[in-house]
Amino acid sequence: MSDPTLLVLSSLAEGDKHGYAMMQDIETFAGIRLGPGTLYGAITRLEEHGWIRPVGAKSRRQPYTITPSGRHHLRQELATLRQIVKTGLSRVKHA
Amino acid sequence: MKNIARFLIRIYPASWRARYGEEFEALLEDSASGWPAIFDLLKGAIQMQLSAPLFPKLALILSVAGLGAGLAISFMVTPRYVSRAGMAFEGSASSADFREFLMQCENEVLSRASLKGVIQDPRLDLYPEERAGTPLEDVIETMRRSIMIRLDGHGSARLSFHIDFSYRDPVKAQLTVQALMVRFEGANLHLPAPVNLSVVDPPSPPAKAVFPDRWIFMAIGFGAGSVAALLIAIFRRPPPPMPLPAQAA
Secondary structure (H helix, E strand, O other): OOOHHHHHHHHHHOOOEOHHHHHHHHHHHHOOOOOHHHHHHHHHHHHHHOOEEEOOOOOOOOOEEEOHHHHHHHHHHHHHHHHHHHHHHHHHHHO | OHHHHHHHHHHOOHHHHHHHHHHHHHHHHHOOOOHHHHHHHHHHHHHHHHHOOHHHHHHHHHHHHHHHHHHHHHHHOOOEEEEEEEEEEEOOOOHHHHHHHHHHHHHHHOOHHHHHHHHHOOOOOOOHHHHHHOOHHHHHHHHHHHEEEEEEEEOOOEEEEEEEEEEOOHHHHHHHHHHHHHHHHHHHHOOOOOOEEEEEEOOOOOOOOOEOOHHHHHHHHHHHHHHHHHHHHHHOOOOOOOOOOOOOO
């Protein structure tokens, strides 16, 4: 799971964060260091889809929150991934 | 490195910078910088530019305009026609001797006196505009650069070569090659031991201009238009900042 948008959604599912906090959180739970361009590319796409939105007063370190539709999308994507992981593990086991 | 990263924010689309610029800059201040981050910034900027709504339209308009300008310019530049003739030394001489003959003849044919005679030949009257405004020495040099003498093949009994001349008038280009061949024959007679010099191919009548190649002009115009669109997208001044979307209570 290295899709930056899923990583960002997963990070925000735990709580609101600004860009650098997301970067650190993703590195902690996924072991992936997102570059600044990749992170903000994902933030831009997610905001366009309405899956995240800025919260609080406008600030240079702008926090973002996951929206209900973003949480729904994340659930769907994770369910698909779980199915892929389950199938893959079972096939590897029997190969 | 941080300065490079900050500079690279400028190549993101202006509308994107207006919305995310400040917080993106804050992220760059907080996070570690290095070459991976710089490449990531570049990659992100290119992706953003290509997905910006204005870019495809701008690129299309400027590229098509560039293509049209390239085509128009190709009609404005003076065309060049090339005539070519083939000749061969034949006889009982070594390959090295033939090469020496060719070099000696070439030096004589391309000499100042020889080319001056060709240029001022009333039948040819080459470079009239240039002669009116520039010294004859410069015109001779121009002509020398327009003549190409190349070896085609050589063996123990034969050495063949060709003569090219490019000029704006196709008829004069052909006549000039004819005149140069005559001078080659004259130069051959001045060799210490003249050999047989024959015409392999008579001067070709130039069917179409070798310059300008309209496709190349159009391709350059198209490319220049695309690059211009990219530069405009990069250096365009950002619009006034957009307000953040409405916050949930």
